[in-house]
Amino acid sequence: MDYIIKIKRKKINLLKDRWIWELAFRDARHNIGRLFLFISSIVIGIAALVAINAFNINLQNDIDDQARELLGADLEIDADDAGFDAGFVNLLDSLDIEYSSDAEFASMVFFPKNEGTRLIQVKALEGEYPYYGDIEFWEGSDPQKLNRGEDAMIDENLALQFDIGIGDSLRLGRAGFIVAAIISRFPGNTTISTSFAPSVYIPYHRLEATGLIQYGSRVDYHKYLMFGDRTQAEVLALLKPAMDKHDYGFDTIEEEKEELGEDFNNLYKFFNLLSFVALILGSIGVASSVHIYVREKKEIAAVMRCLGASGWQVFYVFFLQVVLLGL
Secondary structure, three states, X not given: OOOOOOOXXXXXXXXXXXXXXXXXXXXXXXXXXXXXXXXHHHHHHHHHHHHHHHHHHHHHHHHHHOHHHHHOOOEEEEEXXXXXXXXXXXXXXXXXXEEXXXXXXXXXXXXXXXXXXXXXXXXXXXXXXXXXXXXXXOOOOOOHHHHHOOOEEEEHHHHHHHOXXXXXXXXXXXXXXXXXXXXXXXXXXXHHHHHHOOEEEEEHHHHHHHOOOOOOOOOEEEEEEEOXXXXXXXXXXXXXXXXXXXXXXXXXXXXXHHHHHHXXXXXXXXXXXXXXXXXXXXXXXXXXXXXXXXXXXXXXXXXXHHOOOOHHHHHHXXXXXHXXXXX
């Protein structure tokens, strides 16, 4: 007669088996350095993703909060080299809203003080633009002289490069100007743009005296409107037929916000992709390290089995370490 002997093993409850928890803790305590390295790799990878997402959220909030300052007005209307039609200007005057004008083009500036020359952006201003945001000046600047008619303002990058101070002179074409103010921050300008092509600001009525506007000159003309009590929809309804007739472009605060938001969103996606790839590579590295770590425990597992531990108990000891590591 054959007999079959069945050994009934005691069921292991991971949450109640104190021995497994103690052994997992004691083993991990002797390998705390390596486990800390694994944890640090995971934390840094995830922190990079969180930081980039937080950067994007803060950037979008700043764009929303400072959209008016970025444009400097409620509406910007652009004209080509021919400038604005007299009939369109009369239409603007009839709306009884405040507006300013400027003309912008690239040219060369000459500083007699040290005979320096530089490619710059000439901005001829007329009116109270910008309506939103503050212009920051160097100490001793007198920006009101620009409105009074003869003097000019320059970006601080230009002043630093050529050692120009307030009261020094410059020449644009056939006209000479005195530097009345040095600008460290102008709404809508960026540090990058002013580094490549700093701006020189002159009174609008002195533009013709420079002799720089000739046939074939590439000039951008702008009108900056502040609606006051009128709404954007109301103003656009009155101006849109005339703008379409003369092929004028325009830019609103919402469009400026969307354009900047789209540009920065593309940059955010690029950085997010880089950090995600780095996180994947880091995860593969951590997984390989954990695999090697567990393989090195074969001898310890064998000793534990010889002392009477079941396969599941041995498995749970190292399983707990890895789970807590992941958490």
